[in-house]
Amino acid sequence: MIKEARKIRLYGLGSSGLTATEFKYRLVRMGLNADAVVDPHMMLMSTVLLNEDDLVISISNSGMTEEVVRAVKEARKRNVRVVSITNHDHTPLTESSDVVLFTSSVRRMNRNRFINDQLSIHYVMDVISMLLLEDEKLHANREKTFDALADYHKM
Numbered sequence: 001m002i003k004e005a006r007k008i009r010l011y012g013l014g015s016s017g018l019t020a021t022e023f024k025y026r027l028v029r030m031g032l033n034a035d036a037v038v039d040p041h042m043m044l045m046s047t048v049l050l051n052e053d054d055l056v057i058s059i060s061n062s063g064m065t066e067e068v069v070r071a072v073k074e075a076r077k078r079n080v081r082v083v084s085i086t087n088h089d090h091t092p093l094t095e096s097s098d099v100v101l102f103t104s105s106v107r108r109m110n111r112n113r114f115i116n117d118q119l120s121i122h123y124v125m126d127v128i129s130m131l132l133l134e135d136e137k138l139h140a141n142r143e144k145t146f147d148a149l150a151d152y153h154k155m
Helices: 015-029 040-047 066-077 119-132 136-154
Strands: 008-011 034-037 055-060 081-086 099-102
Touching: 008 015, 008 040, 008 066, 015 034, 015 055, 015 119, 015 136, 034 040, 040 066, 055 066, 066 081, 081 119
Parallel strands: 008 034, 008 055, 055 081, 081 099
Antiparallel strands: none
């Protein structure tokens, strides 16, 4: 779905927004048309400009982040495909998604001593990135971006 999408929009708020931004950088370096949207108003504005050739990837630990759910539901009205990454099933987010990738919940860990509840989502993001880089064109694009940065720092 990622490789076929005309545009990819990644939605998340708070820590999930930071993760969405990291994923955007990875996808852009592969030559994909991706953007992270971490503001609720921009999520809705971005969504209404999408169509069935586009993809939304939403990130929410709880699966209940109201602003993300609202944008995903709006995307579904426009026949936009939606992939969600979350910890919990049977939530408004999972019910509105075409594909759901589940991660482990931090509630099973000692929350007072656990610093980053995004680690399991980052792992999923790493796996997706590795799978995408098996595509020769995406891999070549990523290498071009590395080379461009290396040349920049030689100046």
